[in-house]
Amino acid sequence: MKTTLKTTFITLLFSLLGSAMAQAGSGEKTFPVDYVSTLVGTQSSYQLSTGNTYPAIALPWGMNFWVPQTGKMGDGWVYTYGAEKIRGLKQTHQPSPWINDYGQFAVMPTTGRLVFDEERRASWFSHKAETARPYYYQVYLADHDVTAEMAPTERAVVMRMTFPQTDSASFVVDAFDNGSFVKVIPAEQKIVGFTTKNSGGVPEGFKNYFVMQFDRPFDYVYAVRDGIITPSDSALCNHAGAIVGFKTTRQGERVCVRIASSFISEEQAWRNLKEVGNATLEEVKARGRQRWNEMLGRIEVQDDDIDHLRTFYSCLYRSLLFPRQLFEYDASGRPLHRSPYNGAVLPGRMYTDTGFWDTFRSLFPLLNLLYPEVSRGVQEGLKNAYQESGFLPEWASPGHRNCMVGNNSASIVADAYLCGLHESDAETLWKAVTHGANAVHPSVKSTGRWGYELYNRLGFVPYDVKINESVARTLEYAYDDWCIFQLGKALGKTKRELEPYRRRALNYRNVFDPQTRLMRGRNSDGTFQSPFNPFKWGDAFTEGNSWHYTWSVFHDPKGLIRLMGGNAAFNAMLDSVFNLPPLFDASYYGQVIHEIREMQLMNMGNYAHGNQPIQHAIYLYNYSGEPWKTQYWVREVMNRLYTAAPDGYCGDEDNGQTSAWYVFSALGFYPVCPGSGQYVLGSPYFKRIVLHLPGGKTTEISAPNNSPNNRYVAELFLNGQPYTHNYVTRNELLAGASLRFRLSPTPNRQRGTAAADAPYSFSE
Numbered sequence: 230m231k232t233t234l235k236t237t238f239i240t241l242l243f244s245l246l247g248s249a250m251a252q253a254g255s256g257e258k259t260f261p262v263d264y265v266s267t268l269v270g271t272q273s274s275y276q277l278s279t280g281n282t283y284p285a286i287a288l289p290w291g292m293n294f295w296v297p298q299t300g301k302m303g304d305g306w307v308y309t310y311g312a313e314k315i316r317g318l319k320q321t322h323q324p325s326p327w328i329n330d331y332g333q334f335a336v337m338p339t340t341g342r343l344v345f346d347e348e349r350r351a352s353w354f355s356h357k358a359e360t361a362r363p364y365y366y367q368v369y370l371a372d373h374d375v376t377a378e379m380a381p382t383e384r385a386v387v388m389r390m391t392f393p394q395t396d397s398a399s400f401v402v403d404a405f406d407n408g409s410f411v412k413v414i415p416a417e418q419k420i421v422g423f424t425t426k427n428s429g430g431v432p433e434g435f436k437n438y439f440v441m442q443f444d445r446p447f448d449y450v451y452a453v454r455d456g457i458i459t460p461s462d463s464a465l466c467n468h469a470g471a472i473v474g475f476k477t478t479r480q481g482e483r484v485c486v487r488i489a490s491s492f493i494s495e496e497q498a499w500r501n502l503k504e505v506g507n508a509t510l511e512e513v514k515a516r517g518r519q520r521w522n523e524m525l526g527r528i529e530v531q532d533d534d535i536d537h538l539r540t541f542y543s544c545l546y547r548s549l550l551f552p553r554q555l556f557e558y559d560a561s562g563r564p565l566h567r568s569p570y571n572g573a574v575l576p577g578r579m580y581t582d583t584g585f586w587d588t589f590r591s592l593f594p595l596l597n598l599l600y601p602e603v604s605r606g607v608q609e610g611l612k613n614a615y616q617e618s619g620f621l622p623e624w625a626s627p628g629h630r631n632c633m634v635g636n637n638s639a640s641i642v643a644d645a646y647l648c649g650l651h652e653s654d655a656e657t658l659w660k661a662v663t664h665g666a667n668a669v670h671p672s673v674k675s676t677g678r679w680g681y682e683l684y685n686r687l688g689f690v691p692y693d694v695k696i697n698e699s700v701a702r703t704l705e706y707a708y709d710d711w712c713i714f715q716l717g718k719a720l721g722k723t724k725r726e727l728e729p730y731r732r733r734a735l736n737y738r739n740v741f742d743p744q745t746r747l748m749r750g751r752n753s754d755g756t757f758q759s760p761f762n763p764f765k766w767g768d769a770f771t772e773g774n775s776w777h778y779t780w781s782v783f784h785d786p787k788g789l790i791r792l793m794g795g796n797a798a799f800n801a802m803l804d805s806v807f808n809l810p811p812l813f814d815a816s817y818y819g820q821v822i823h824e825i826r827e828m829q830l831m832n833m834g835n836y837a838h839g840n841q842p843i844q845h846a847i848y849l850y851n852y853s854g855e856p857w858k859t860q861y862w863v864r865e866v867m868n869r870l871y872t873a874a875p876d877g878y879c880g881d882e883d884n885g886q887t888s889a890w891y892v893f894s895a896l897g898f899y900p901v902c903p904g905s906g907q908y909v910l911g912s913p914y915f916k917r918i919v920l921h922l923p924g925g926k927t928t929e930i931s932a933p934n935n936s937p938n939n940r941y942v943a944e945l946f947l948n949g950q951p952y953t954h955n956y957v958t959r960n961e962l963l964a965g966a967s968l969r970f971r972l973s974p975t976p977n978r979q980r981g982t983a984a985a986d987a988p989y990s991f992s993e
Contacts, residue, residue, distance in 0.1 A: 260518075260522045260526070261521075261522055261525035261526050261528075261529075261542050261545075262362070262363060262364070262518060262521040262522050262525055262542070262546075264535075264538045264539045264541070264542035264543070264873075265362070265363055265521075265525070265539075265542050265543050265545075265546045266361070266539060266543045266873050266874075266877075267284035267285065267286070267361045267362065267363055267543075267546070268284055268310060268356075268361055268875050269282065269540075269543045269544075269547075269872075269873055269874065269875065269877040269878070270282030270547075270875070270876075270877055270878045270882050271283060271284060271308055271309060271310040271875050272309070272310040272311060272874075272875035272876040273306065273309060273310075273326075273876075274306065274309065275306070275326075275823070276823060276826070277823055277826055277827065277830075278823050278824075278827060278839065278878070278880050278881045279875070279876035279877065279878050279879070279880075280876075280877060280878035280880075280881065280882040280887075281306075281325060281326050281327075281881045281882060282547065282878075282882050283296045283307050283308040283321070283323070284296060284297065284308060284361045284366070285321075285363070285550055286361075286362075286363065286364070286365070286366045286379060286380075286381055286386075287363065287381055287550060288363075288364070288381060288382060288383050288517055288520055288521070289520065289521065289524045289549040289550070290383075290549065290550065290551070290552070290553055290554050290580075290603060291381065291382070291383040291384070291553060291554065292383050292384045292553060292554045292555060292556070292557070293320050293321075293322070293381070293383070293384055293385075293386070293490060294320070294321050294322065294323075294381075294550070294553075295318060295319065295320055295321070295366070295379055295381055295386055296308050296318075296319050296321050297315050297317075297318055297319070297354075297359075297366065297368060298315065298316045298317045298318065298319040298335055299312035299314065299315055299316065300312070300316075301316070301347065302316075302335075302347055302403075302405055302406070303329075303405075303426075304326075305323065305325070305326030305327065305328075305329045305330070306326050307319065307321060307323060307326075307330070310356075310875040310876075313353055313354075314351040314352060314353055314354065315337075315351060315352055315354050315368060315370060316335070316337065316347040316348075316350065316351045317335030317336060317337040317347065317350075317401070317403060318335060318336050318337065318366075318377060318379060318388070319333055319334070319335040320332075320333060320334055320335070320386075320437075320439070320488075320490060321333050322553065322582060322626075322627070323582075324551060324553075324582035324583065324584075324626050324884055325584075325881065325883065325884065327632075327881075328428065328582075328584075328624075328626045328630060328632065329428035330426070330427070330428060331426070331427035331428055331429075331430065331431055331435075331437075331626070331627060332424060332426070332427065332435075332436075332437030332490070332492065332627075333405060333424065333426055333437075334402070334403060334404045334405055334409075334422075334424045334426075334437070334439060334490075335347075335402075335403045335405070336388070336400065336401060336402055336403070336441075336486075336488070337350050337400075337401040337403070338370065338373060338375045338377055338390040338392070338398070338399070338400055338401075338484075339352075339370075339373050339375070339399045339400075339401060340373040340374060340375060340392065340393065340395050340397055340398055340399065341373070341395075341397055342397070343397075343399065343451065343458055343472055344401075345401060345403070345453045345456065345458055345470050345472060346456065347403070350401060351372075352370035352371055352372035352373050352375075353370075353371045353372055354368050354369060354370060354371060355369075355371070358371075362518075363517070363521050363546055364380060364381070364514060364517025364518045364520070364521055365378070365379070365380050365514045365517065365518070366378065366379050374392075374393045375390055375391065375392055375393070375398075376390070376391040377389075377390050377391075378390075378391075378510060379510075380510050380513040380514035380517055381513070381517060382504035382505055382513065382516075382517070383504065383554060384489055384490065384491070384501040384504055384557065385487065385488060385489035385501055385502050385504045385505045386487070386488050386489075386505070387485065387486075387487050387488075387505050387508070387509075387510045387513045388485065388486050388487075388488065388510075389483055389484070389485045389510045390483065390484045390485075390486075391481055391482070391483050392475070392477045392481075392482050392483070392484065393477070393480050393481075394477055394478060394479050394480045394482070395476070395477055396448075396476045396477075397474060397476075398474060398475040398476070398477045398482075398484065399472050399473070399474040399475075400443075400472070400473050400474070400475075400484070400486065401470065401471075401472050402420055402422070402441070402470055402471045402472070402473075403470045404422050404423070404424045404426075404439075404468070404469045404470060405424050405426040405468065406426060406467050406468035407425055407426045407427075407467065407468075408425040408426075408467060409422065409423065409424045409425060409426070409465075409466070409467075409468060409469040409470075410422045410423050410463075410464070410465045410469050411452065411453075411463065411464050411469045411470055411471040412462060412463040412464075412471075413447070413450045413452070413462040413463065413471050413473060414462075415446070415447050415450055415462065418442065418443040418444070418445065418446055418447065419440065419441060419442055419443070420440070420441040420443075420471055420473065421438070421439070421440050421441070421495055421498075422438070422439055422469065422471075423436040423437060423438045423439065423495075424436070424437050424439070425437075428626075429626075429630060430569060430625070430626050430627055430628040430629060430630045431569060431627060431628060432567075432568065432569060432570065432571060432572030432628065433572055434572055435492075435572070436492070437490050437491070437492055438490060438491050438492075438493070438494060438495045438497070438498045439488065439489070439490040439498060440488070440489055440490070440495060440498040440499050440502060441486050441487070441488045442486065442487045442488075442502065443473070443484065443485070443486045444484065444485040444486070445475065445484060447473040447474065447475065448474055448475050448476045449472075449473070449474040450462055450471070450472075450473050450474075451471065451472040451473075452464040452469075452470070452471050453468075453469065453470030453471060453472065454466045454468075454469065455467055455468050456468065458472065485510065487502055487505050488502075489501040489502035489504065489505075491557055492555070492557070492566070492567040493557060493565070493566075493567050493574055497557055497559075500557075500558070500559075500560065501557060501558075521546070524549050524600070525542055525545055525546065525549070526921065527599045527600070527920065527921045527922075528545060528599065528892070528896075528918065528919075528920060528921075529918065529919040529920075529921065530542075530895075530915050530917075530918050531915065531916060531917040531918075532914075532915040532916055532917075532935075533916070536872070536873060537914065537915070539873035540871050540872055540873045540877065540891070541891070541892065541895055541914075541915075543873050543877070543888075544871070544888035544889075544891040544892050545888070545892050546888075547882055547885050547888035548592060548595055548885040548888045548889045548892055549600070549885070550884075550885060551582050551583045551588075551592075551884040551885055552580040552581055552582055552583040552588075552607060552610075552625075552884075553580065553581060553582045554578070554579075554580060554606075555567075555569065555579040555580060555581045555582075555610075555627055556577070556578045556579050556580075556610075563576065564576070564577055564578045565577065566578065566579040566613075568613075568617045569581060569625070569627035569628035570614060570617040570618035570628050570629070571617050571618065573617070575613065575617065577609060577610075577613050578606045578609045578610045578613070579610045579613055579614065580606065580607045580610040580611075581610075581622075581625045581626060581627040581628075582625065582626050582627065582884070583624075583625060583626075583884045583885075584623070584624040584625075584632060584633055584883070584884060585622070585623050585624070585635070585637040585638055585640070585641055586623065586624065586632075586633035586634060586635050586637055586705075586771075586841070587633075587841050587883040587884055587886040588883070588884050588885060588886045588889075589637040589640040589641055589644075589903060590841060590844060590845060590886055590889075590890075590900075590903070591844075591886060591889040591890050591892075591893050591899065591900055592884065592885040592886045592888075592889040593607075593640075593641050593644060593645070593903065594644060594889075594893075594900035594903050595885075595889045595892060595893065597644060597645055597648040597650060598648070598920075598922075598959065598962070598963075599920065599922070601648070601649075601650050601923050604645050604648075604650050605645075605650050605652070607641070607645070608642065608645050608646075608650060608652040608658065609652060609653075611638065611641065611642060611652075611658065611661070612652060612654055612657050612658055612661070615657065615658070615660075615661035615664075616657070619664075619670075620661075620664070620665055620668070620670050620676045620677055621638035621642070621661045621662065621665050621676075622638065622676065623635065623636065623637065623638055623675050623676050623677075624675060624676075629670060629673040629675075629676045630673065630675070631673045631674060631675050631676075632675055633675055633771065634675065634679075634698050634701050634702050634705060634771050635701070635702065635705035635706070635709065636665055636666060636677065636678045636705065636706055636709040637705060637709060638661075638662065638665060639662045639665070639666065639709040639710075639712040639713050639716075640708070640709060640712045640903050640904060642658050642661070642662050642712075642716065643662070643712035643713065643715055643716040643903075643904045644712070644903040644904045646658070646716055646719060646720075647715060647716070647719055647904055647906060648906075648959060655720060656720075659716065659717070659720055659722070662712075662713050662716065663713060664677075665677045665678065666678060666681065666706075666709065666710065666713060666730075667681055667685070668681065669681060678702070678706060679696055679702070680694070680696040680699070680702060681706075683696075683753070684702070684703065684706055684733075684736070685729075685733070687739075687753065688733070688736045688739040689703045689736060689739040689740050689751055690702045690703045690706070691751060691752055691753035692750030692751055692752050692758045692769055693752040693753055693758075694753055697767075697768075698767070698768075698769065698770060698771045699750055699751075699769050700740045700748050700749065700750055700751075700769040700770055700775075700778060701769070701770045701771040701773075701778055701781075701842075703736060703737065703739065703740050704737050704740065704748065704778060704781040704782065705781065706733070706736065707733060707734055707735065707736040707737040707782075707784075708734075708737075708781070708782070708783050708784050710729075710730045710731075710733040710734045710736070711730070711734035711784040711785075711904070711991055712784075712903075712904050713730045714727055714730035714731045714734055715904050716904075717730065734784065734785070734991060735785070735788070735991075735992070737781075737782045737785070737788075737789070738788070738792065739751065741779075741789075741792050742757050742761075743792070745761070745763065745775075746792075746793050746794070746798065746802055747763050747775045747776070747779045747802075748775055748778055748779045748781075749761055749763075749769070749775060750768070750769035761775075762814050763775040763776055764776065764812045764813050764814050764835070765813075765814040765816065765817060766813055766814065766815055766817060766818065766822070766824075766825055767817035767818055768817045770842075771842070772822075772824050772840050772842070773824075773837060773840060773842045773843065774813070774814075774835075776805075776806055776809070776835045777806075777835075777837055777840075777842045777843040777846075778842050778843075779802075780803070780842075780843060780845070780846040780849060781842055783845065783901055783902040783903075784902050784904070784905070784989075784990070784991045785990045785991040785992050786849050786852040786853075786901075786988075786990050787852055787987065787990035787992060787993050788990060788991065788992040790852060790853055791992075796853040796854045796855075799849075799853045800850065800853050800854075800855050800858070803846065803849060803850065803853075803858075804858075805835075806834060806835050806836050806843070806846065807833060807834040807835075807836055807862070808834055809834045809835045810834065810835075811828055811829040811831075811832075811834060811835060812835065813825050813828070813829065823880075823881075824837065824839060824840045824880060824881075827839035827840075827879055827880040828840075831869070831870060831879055833865070833866075833869075833870075837880075838866055838870055838879055838880065838887075839870075839878070839879040839880015839881065839887075840880055840881070841883065841886055841887075844886075844887070844890050845899065845901045847859055847862040847863055847866065847911075848863075848899050848901050848909045848911060849901070850862075851909050851910060851955035851956070851981065851986075851987065851988060852955075852987045852988060852990065853987075854981075854982045854987075855982075856910065856942070856955050856980070856981040856982070856986075857941050857942075857976030857977065857978065859909075859910070859911055859912075860911060860912040860940055860941050860942055860976070861940065861941070861976075863894050863911040863912050864912055864914075864940040866894070867891065867894055867895065867914055868937075871891050893908070894911055894914070895913070895914040895915060895918075896913060896914075896918055896920075896930055897910060897911055897912060897913030897914070897918075897930055897932075897968065897970065898910050898911060898956070898957055899911060901988065902988075902989060905988070905989040906958055906959045906960065906989075907956040907957070907958055907959070907988050907989050908956060908957050908958075908959070908962075909955060909956050909988050910942070910945075910954075910955050910956060910957065910981075912940050912941070912942060912970075912972070913930055913932045913935065913968075913970055913972075914935070915930075915932070915935065916931065916932055916933055916935045917929070917930070917931050917932075917933075918930040918931075920962065922962070922963055922965070923963070924963075926963060926964065926965035927965055928962050928963075928965055928966045928967070928968070929966075929967050929968070930968045930970075931967075931968070931969050931970065932969075932970040932971075932972050934971065934972055935970075935972055936972075938974045939972035939973055939974055940972065940974075941972060941973045941974065941975060941976045941977060942970055942971075942972060942973075942977065942980065942981075943971045943972060943973035943977045943980070944970070944971040944977075944980070945968065945969070945970055945971075945980075946967070946968075946969040947961070947966065947967070947968055948966055948967050949967065949969075953980055953981055953983065953986050954981070954985075954986045954988075955981045955986050955987060955988055956988040956989070
């Protein structure tokens with residue numbers, strides 16, 4: 230009897246222990262946002278970019294982002310991972326350190342003596358006492374013994390400061406220089422003001438109006454006029470600020486403030502503050518977490534490697550930040566915006582802070598596929614931009630900026646329309662793209678087409694007419710002409726209207742040098758640039774050299790293959806990109822720019838994934854009968870050049886483009902030619918992926934035997950049927966599809982090698 234009781238007790242004990250261990254082991258369910266690190270890419274500098282990002286505390290495509298500020302006021306490197314001190318919590322609209330910021334201001338909780346100067350108020354902090362999530366940020370400011378927290382909405386934020394017991398718990402408001410205003414309203418526990426600080430691209434009279442509502446009265450109030458602290462309630466000067474304070478009677482006492490801003494008016498800023506209403510920080514945090522999970526969850530990934538999951542969802546997070554909303558909602562809930570082009574307050578949506586030279590390649594195709602509601606809003610915003618300025622933007626922040634080359638707004642408009650995202654006034658967008666192809670902005674040469682007259686007459690932008698980066702312009706204009714041609718066909722335009730764009734879409738041929746089998750500058754008399762160094766960065770190219778830009782024939786790779794002499798010659802040339810040493814000539818810039826240094830360091834020959842022009846080239850083996858080389862190199866880039874660490878990128882992240890490359894490549898395909906309706910195959914990175922598509926459809930991508938060794942596609946089944954093409958179509962994916970890969974450690978040199986298996990090419 231005793232033995233039986235003992236056995237029963239031991240069995241019950243082990244059962245209870247096993248149940249407890251199982252619960253402890255399973256833990257709380259992990260959601261997509263839990264894999265995101267907002268710090269990826271922040272270990273960057275002017276000399277070397279590992280992303281040039283900052284931890285954006287924001288909602289997807291939100292109008293306002295917040296960021297802990299470690300850099301000096303005006304420094305584009307607003308937060309760097311290696312910094313030791315935080316100067317403030319900053320509202321930012323910065324798309325990149327190179328473009329810098331606009332409409333920015335900062336706040337900072339402090340204790341002790343009154344300080345306003347950013348150097349003196351700065352506090353030591355540690356990443357060990359920092360929580361950085363997309364929807365929530367917390368940091369311990371050691372010098373002030375204060376814990377600061379914030380949770381954002383699209384246009385507002387809730388902040389909470391936990392102070393020690395002190396009679397000098399202060400809250401600093403820094404409206405920055407170049408003209409600002411701050412006013413404290415003690416009777417209402419409010420602070421209002423505006424900042425005008427910007428780096429360009431703003432209309433006359435630009436202001437960002439901010440409002441702050443505190444949850445307790447102020448015990449003291451000071452204004453700051455150009456660095457001088459005085460017992461006053463307002464300041465209007467070059468560099469305005471304010472300090473309000475509290476006497477906290479116990480350790481851990483909390484002060485909450487709700488902040489919103491508006492580019493329209495102070496009244497509108499108070500309206501925007503209703504986004505948080507009376508919600509607690511925990512409630513705003515929970516809503517933000519839910520919103521991020523909804524957006525990130527449109528791609529459901531399953532895999533055994535948690536590091537790969539972290540990298541994937543961190544990249545997807547970066548893909549959902551830009552372009553940002555630049556519109557607000559009136560009292561009736563209708564969208565309106567202060568135009569960054571003419572300064573008027575107008576109805577409708579506006580988006581900004583993106584450079585199409587970067588993002589046409591994969592960021593916008595990702596939005597068109599999985600976030601069409603955002604793409605539709607962007608198209609409305611583009612129509613508004615054209616009507617307000619006479620041009621579509623090419624690099625907007627918030628208005629036209631003189632940066633990069635190309636006329637890639639044509640790609641943004643055409644791909645969206647051809648994806649079925651029809652703006653209600655497509656005819657206006659047609660006028661916009663055709664106007665931009667035949668004009669140049671009078672003061673911003675990167676908007677429209679600089680050199681369009683010569684390009685239209687000669688078929689290329691000449692090297693010898695003092696229009697910089699002429700070959701890059703020619704190649705991108707040719708692709709953009711193809712986009713306009715495809716859009717015009719879909720709109721039913723006449724052959725007479727379309728013929729110039731059809732003809733010019735082949736202009737890439739005019740800068741191809743058959744002697745070197747590379748793209749090369751060409752003079753106005755038809756002779757090629759001489760001397761010619763294919764390793765020279767810049768000059769005839771944009772942030773790259775001839776080895777990088779030669780492949781920029783997105784719409785007609787088969788035409789490029791024919792120019793090079795056929796598949797074998799083409800493959801040998803593309804192989805050379807990786808086989809060559811990382812040689813470079815930096816003489817055009819007079820220094821080794823960071824993009825060159827990043828190529829040099831990556832140990833992949835002359836392949837420069839850290840910049841955009843060559844990112845699609847890996848996929849071109851699918852056009853030339855050797856798709857297994859695409860599969861090899863896609864895996865190499867994903868394995869070696871991306872991580873979820875602070876140095877996780879191999880160059881500028883650039884508004885979601887380099888991240889979207891990873892997202893698409895992880896799915897197993899990539900949009901080499903936006904506007905074609907096709908995605909070119911690579912090698913899926915995960916065992917199972919589910920795309921939750923518009924209309925409730927799902928597409929499943931599975932590779933059950935996926936592993937580090939198995940990177941080559943042995944077989945592919947589309948909806949259960951053997952499939953040999955090197956592409957899938959957008960329509961196949963949107964209908965709800967099953968893509969089942971059988972991967973292998975060795976290439977299948979028969980699959981996908983037939984001419985009919987190649988993706989779209991215009992001249993075929």
